[in-house]
Amino acid sequence: MIKSRMQNACIVIVTGFALWLASAEDSNAELLRTGGTGSTVETLRRLGVAFTKIEPGTRIEVVAGLGSSGGIAAVAAGAIDFSISGRPLGAADDQALKASVIARTPFGLASSHPNPGDVRSVDVADLFGSATAVWADGKPVRPVLRPKSDSDSLLLVRLFPKLAASLEKLRQRAEVPVAATDQDNATVAEQLAGSLTGMTLAQLQTENRQLHWVSVDGVMPTLQNLENGAYPHGKDIYLVVSSRATPALDRFRAFLGSSEGQKVLRENGSLPVQP
Amino acid sequence: MIESLQKKISSDRALLRKMVQSSAIVVAALVALALPLGYALITYHYEVADAQQKARLSATQVARYIFQHPNLWQFHSERLAETIGTNDSDATRNIQRRIVSANGKIVSARGAISARFTMVQRAPIVVGNEVIAQLELEVPVDLLLQRIGFTALISACLGLLAYFAFRILPLYALDKTLGDIGRLQSSIVRQNDELTNQNRRLLEQEETLRQRSDQLAGAQRLGKMGDWSYRLGDAELWWSPEVYRLLGYDPARFNVSRETVMSVYIGDGARRVIETQSDVMRTGSVRDVDVKVRRGDGSICDVVVTSQVMTDDAGRTIGFLGTIQDITARKVAEEQLEKLAYYDPLTGLANRALFQRELNDSLTRCGRTGAQAALLLLDLDRFKEVNDSLGHAAGDELLTKVSYLISRVVDSSHFLCRLGGDEFAIIMPEYRDIAEVRELAGAVIAAVAGSILLDRGEANIGTSIGIALIPQHGSNVSDLQRNADLALYRAKEEGRGRFSFFETGMSEAVQHKIALARDLRRAVDDNSGLFVHYQPQVDLATDRVTGFEALMRWTHPAFGNVPPSEFIPIAESSQLICDLGLWIMREAAQQAKAWLDAGEPARAVSVNVSAAQIWNTDITADVARILDEIGLPPHLLCLELTESMLADHTEARFRKVLVALKELGVTLALDDFGTDYSSLGYLTQLPFDKLKIDRLFVDGITEAARARKLLEGIIALGRGLGMTIVAEGAEKPEEVEILRTFGCDMVQGYVFARPTGATAALAVAWKFEGKEPGLRELPPASGTSLPGTPQLSAVA
Known part of the structure; x- marks a missing residue:
């Protein structure tokens, strides 16, 4: 347990350090902050890397550990730009948010x-x-x-x-x-x-x-x-955004709908769903 | 005192009640307040501590989570909620945990709370030494308050109970105790009264006891008795005052040590007392011993010491106790009794009891040593006459003198005793020659023979002796006595004033007489075998039978007719003559009355009276009773008395009896006049009506002129004194004619008729009167035996 926590801590530290280096390398690049369900954190990161290759001026920062609910709350609070959630929006969530399925795993x-x-x-x-x-x-x-x-x-x-x-x-x-x-x-x-x-x-x-x-x-x-439907149990992955959409977010959403984006999803265990 | 105590108790009771009530209030308040207050404080403190602990724990967990997830941690609400509630189920505990940010916004919350009253505990969430938020833990306190309230309620109840318990129970106990004290007080009062009564009764009992002690002391003085005791191991005995008084010792001076007490006993008394007490110790019985003691004044007295063991409560012997009684008087009386038992009080000689013991000893001694002894039985001759004539006092005086005379001729080795009456005995303990016995017997006879001067006159007696030799004439006491008695009988028969040795064959003749005496007694008692013959007395002036002399006859069932000459002496020797005299008097009177009742002319009946009847019975009363019972006119009963009965008796007494008889109206006749101690003085001094001239003076008057002169003189004398003259023994008509010539009034003799039965006698009377026998049947007197054939024999 301790070891696991240390590993998580190291991951967090390394990730944070990498983000700091990235921001330090290009302090002028546009930043999209995201977070949400942990099951797609690595997928998000890989999508960000792929997106940044396509659009170098935009960088994706994944805040780990928020979870679906925390991510939704953070989007509502404007702490992050969008969130990837493992559940749809609920009654308790900010009704100004919008959620859409982007993938199914x-x-x-x-x-x-x-x-x-x-x-x-x-x-x-x-x-x-x-x-x-x-x-x-x-x-x-x-x-x-x-x-x-x-x-x-x-x-x-x-x-x-x-x-x-x-x-x-x-x-x-x-x-x-x-x-x-x-x-x-x-x-x-x-x-x-x-x-x-x-x-x-x-x-x-x-x-x-x-x-x-x-x-x-x-x-x-x-x-x-x-x-092919042989296995019926899947988890929908939602993209939650606020009404304060930014161009960078829009481009990223477009990237997700692109073949490149869907390819990244499929390669990382998720079936892309057209928004 | 009791009332003051009651007031004190009442005041104390009120004070105690106040104290108890105050104490109860304090205790109740403590219970009602302190308990819930303490419970609230403790429980609240526990709840606060618990909430604090939980809050700090949750804050630490949250801090760790935030430390690991610093980015946008405020949005990790779900995971934070999970983090702060991982240690317990808040939902079930109704606890709410909240993470409140520094600006007061609730970041995360877990658990819902539904309570009116809650308590919030806060713990800082510190990350990097910076308090980034607060963790609030809100817990409900409704339940706590309810418990406190419930506790307060319970405490109030407990307080109430405590109040009542502390107030009621002590007061109840107090009241109960006071009640008990009251009852105890009443009980004490009752017991005090009871004790007072008991004390009074004890005083009364003490007084009674003192009185009884005095009475006991008085009784002891009367009984000449005192008590004593001795505890084993003690140096001294204890004597009651009466013992000191009895023995004449001063309690202040006499030390009753065992040694001094033992020295009081005389002879072997001390030894016998010790032996008796040893026996008492051994057997546990009560024993007494008679001892002699020396009194304080030096005199000797007899005492009986009674001893018994003294025991303690466990029954162990611890000493002796007993009594001492002065029995000196009793001892003297016993000695006198012994004298009375073994000695003749009249003569001082040994009596029959001692004689028999001495005779038995002699018999035993002779059997053991081969010695020879002799038994001499003495019987005074004519003592009876002296006794009858001079009275018992003279008889006693004679016996005393005879005892003295005999004792003078016997030596100290001889045993002399008086067996009773005029019987004496001498035991000659040893003789070598029979001549010694003869010599002794002769000496005794000589000593008694001759005149003995008495206060009232002179007595001429003698003694006869029967001798039985020991052991030849008897192997036991009774045989020796009987054989000596037979020898005595023989000596008397041989003429008195003699001694006779027992010989074989003596017993048969004497036994015959003894048997006759026994049978004669039975005949008198049963009124069988005895009957009366009557001899007519003819009045020479009228030639008519004017009287009869009644003469006794006895027909023995075995020996046939026994002549009066044989059985009369036997009767006289055994005092049976009195009974016989009375019997014939009654029979003759009844016959005379029967004749009178049958219409016969009045004819007197004469009966002989013995001296024994005069001296030994109340003949006057007997005659009066007979006359009264039968109803015979007194003058028809003629009592004939002989001169001999006057020989040894005082004339005064004899006259007194005759006068008494005469006053009854009976006829008195002097019988056998001239044959014995004839005294012409009697004729003038005594109230005789008739003078019966013995046959001795009648016999031969036809031939001897001197005899006729004597007879004529006697008749003339009697007639001169106014007496009726009756001549006995006339057998010839010539004699009758001479008597008629001399002026004799009546004749009784064979010339007219022999004694015969009543019927035959009456027939003789009728014949004189010219009547034919058998013309009338006359009844015999009741109870009179009439033999079929009249026995015509004269009285001896």
Whole structure:
């Protein structure tokens, strides 16, 4: 846990230092600040790099750790220019904001177990909720929780039947870790033997996590399976903007709709969706 | 005192009640206020501390998160909310955590709170030594207030309870205690009264005890008794005052140590007392011992010391106690009793009891040593006559003198005793020659023979002795006595004034007489075998039978007719003669009355009266009773008395009896006149009506002129004195004619009729009157035995 935090801290420091160097190298370049769901942080960064190559005068700064809700709030507050959210806007969000789906990435069950095998979607709830659940080789299943308000938590409950009750039961177990961010979630899952957690293909792929997919109803959460409909469980990625749109933002939105942008998305585990 | 105590108790009670009430209020207030206040303070402090701790913990967690995510951390509301609530379930705790930025804006909040009253605790969120925000923890205090309120309510109740408990219970206890004290006081008063009554009763009992002690002391003085005690191991005994008084010692001077007390006993008394007390100690019984003691004045007295063990409560012997009683008087009485038991009070000689013991000892001694002894039984001759004539006093005087005379001729080795009456005995403890026995017997006879001068006259008696040799004539006391008695009987039969040794064969004749005496007694008692014959007395002037002499006859069931000459002496020797005399008097009177009732002319019946009847019975009363019972006119009963009964008796008494009889109206006749101690003085001094001339003077008058002269003189004498002359023993008509010539009034003799039964006798009377026998049937007197054949035998 400490190690994970140190890694996160290092990442943050390095990222911050890189951004500082970039700003220092080109203090006149236009800056687009963004943040949001952690599952697409790396994808955002890669989109920013690709966008900056195309438009060198515009630089994308990704603020990590905001999460979907924090990102939406930051956009509303004008702290960032746009946010990438894992959920649509809610009633509690600033109604002046606008959200649109820009991509869809498979959302599956990942484990540190080298061969977690398959699980039926109706058994997912028991897999999370049962304290005696084991993998095929008999090793115990060790789930990792997310905050209740986290978009992934909400998504899991929505995707798998009876999982809400199982998660609520799971939350009563004090030994079960709760990961605040997507990165924390991936790190804890990697470090926990026999772990089980929900995760997007975009994050697992872009962050190169040492985790293995659990096929659901015999189908692996690949981009192809999601695209052809074999795998039904996906997470929509929203672009949240305020009414104070800037030209740079508009160009970036245009970039996302471009083949170049969609290519970057697809290469990073997400199916691009035309705005 | 009791009332002042009650007032004090009442005032103390009021003060105690105030104190208790004040204490109860204080305690109730403490309970009602201090408890909820303390509970509120403690609980509030705990809640504040808990909230502070939680707030600080959450602030630290938030600070770490912000430190890791510094960029736009204010927008990490969801994750911050998750961060500040990771340690507990705020929703369930109804706690709200808030992150408030420096400008007061709530960055993140977790948990909802629904409470009227809440408490907020804050903790700074410090990142890089800069307080960037505050973490507020708001917790509800409604429950706390409710608990405090509930606690206050409970405390109020407890306070109330405490108040009542501290007020009521002590007061209850106080009241109860005071009530108990009151009851105790009443009980004390009652007990005091009871004690007073008990004290009064004890005083009364003490007075009673003192009186009884005095009475006991008085009784001890009367009984000449005192008590004593001795505790084992003590140096001294304890004597009651009466013991000192009895023994004549001064309590102030006499030290009652064991040694001094033992020295009081005389002879072996001390040893016997110690032995008795040892026995008492061993057996636990009560024992007494008679001892002699020396009194303080040096005199000797007899005491009985009674001892018993003295025990403690556990029953262990701790000493002795007992009594000492002066029995001197009793001892003297016992000695006198012994004398009475073994000695004749009249003569001072040994009595029959001692005689038998001595005789038994002699018998034993002879059997053991082979010695020879002799038993001499003495019977005074004519003592009875002396006794009858001169009275018992003279008899006693004679016995005393005879005892003295005999004692003079026996030596100290001889045992002399009086067996009773005129019987004496001498035991000759040892003799070598039978001549010694003869010599002793002769000496005794000689000593008693001759005249013995008495206060009232002179007595001429003698003694007869029967001798039985020991052991030849008896192997036991009774045999020896019986054989000596037989020898005595023989000696008397042989003429008195003799001694006779027992010989074999004596017993049969004497036994026969003894049997006759026994059977005669039975005949009198059963009124069987005895009957009366009547001999007519013919009046020479009228030639008619004017009277009969009643003569006793006895038909023995085994021996047949026993002549009066045989059974009369037997009767006289055993005093049976009195009963016989009374019997024939009653029979004759009844017969005379029967004749009278049958219409016969009045004819007198004469009965003989013995001297024993005069001297040993109340003949006057007997005659009066018979006459009264039968209803016979007194003059028809004639009592015949002989001269001999006057020989040894005082004339005065004899005259007194005769006068008394005469006053009854009976006829008195002097029988056998001229045969014995004839005294012409009697004829003039005694109130005789008739003079019966013995046959001795009648017999031979037809042949001897001197006899006729004597008879004529006697008749003339009697007639001269106015007495009726009755001649006995006339057997010839010539004798009758001579008597008629001499002026004799009546004749009784065989010439007219022998004694015969009543019917035959009456027939004789009728014959004289010219009546034919059998013309009338006359009843015999009731109870009179009438033999079928009249026995015509004269009285001896």
